[in-house]
Amino acid sequence: MRPRIDWMTRSDDRILEFLAEKEIVASASVIAINIDYNPSYISRRCRKLTAAGLLKRVEKSNYQLTDLGERYLSGAINPDDVEIDNDEES
16 A cells, blocks of 8 residues: 555546556646546646656646656655645646
8 A cells, every 4th residue: 555645635646547557648638538537627736746746747738657656656655755846836
């Protein structure tokens, strides 16, 4: 079982899991359609996950799982090691 990060939501796990399973780069809209969430909400969550280093932005509107994101999914990180860079979040 992986550690829980306080600020993360269930949708955050779904976003990371989707990108890991498919091994793709995808827009927030594509992610949202595939995990059955509102695209605007997923876009906000992707920005937050990017600010925490779990995702990285590829081009203007696409996202990819990072090594940190992969380690989070495998349960190999301490939740205290994942911090949000507020400059990246906006």
